[in-house]
Amino acid sequence: MADGRTDTGSGEDLQIQVSRCLRMRFSESSCRQCVDICPHEAVTLDGGLSLNPDQCHGCLLCTSVCPAGALEHGSDFAACLAQLSRVPEPLLGCIRTKENSNAAVACLGGLSEEHLLVLCLSLPDVLTLNLSDCADCTNNAMINHLRQRVSTLSEAGLLSGGCRMLLTESASELRFQGEAFDRRNFFKSLRSSLFQGVAAILSTTCEQTEQRSEYARKYLPVRRVLLNKNRSELPQELAVPAMKQFDSIISFGECCTRCQGCVAICPTGALKSGLPDAPPGFDQLLCTGCGVCTEFCLDGAVRLSRFLD
Ligand code: SF4
Ligand code: SF4
Incomplete structure (x- = not known):
């Protein structure tokens, strides 16, 4: 840029798997969640x-809503989390504020509710x-979403079950401190479960990368x-609120013919072939609520609803 400041990201920060898009499956x-949210x-x-690479500024909002994983971050969230773990009160920034942050993603617009909860x-x-640099950024539409x-x-x-999360637009209110801050005592004070969580996320990223090389998986x-990997870290009293926030339920009406078409169309494996005379099985943890199974069923036998306690 002419003023020397780093510009925003670009479409190169996105990983696109066209074959994952629900429109391609059915x-x-x-x-059209990606279209609706793209500013x-x-x-x-x-x-x-x-x-369109000329119009994409890498706000990553589309990655935060796609229920099929057709649009994903290029950011290494695991490395980011590990960096944040090294200071007591870290700052998470973006490509424009990385010099004054302990870790950075391409744009904070890619932080979904799930990412925020895991953080x-x-x-x-x-x-x-x-x-602090978002107000005049071309991606500033993401501020309201975040x-x-x-x-x-x-x-x-x-x-309420983890760290306090602050969103700060004023540079003067930021308290940036480098990694060296009393590091030994800080590490001692951390619960080992936090590191287990980071390790789980690191392994998650590896598994995902391997799986993505298989076209139809x-x-x-x-x-x-x-x-899902962090549900075990949720305090008991938050398990049900988390299910209400993130989970869906699939049920089958009397008119289900056991054709198993919904099993085939489901992009995540949440529906599984059951017994010959029973409707498919359903795994709540694997369902993103994308709804393509309900749209696909000619008999209108598949019902999708939010999880209710
Ligand atoms: S949000 Fe994902 S699944 Fe839906 S239309 Fe966009 S790319 Fe396809
Ligand atoms: S079970 Fe249905 S709503 Fe859930 S992920 Fe599979 S296709 Fe989508």
């Missing part, structure tokens, strides 16, 4: 999922999201894998 899928009209679905659970004390996500999690009570978006 031409009558009504999913730059960079994503199109006419003729299949595609990204909250994994870190002690306080995590500050560094928004605030809404934090607010949603907070209202669901899900941010069923798998979850990374943010859902992160959530």
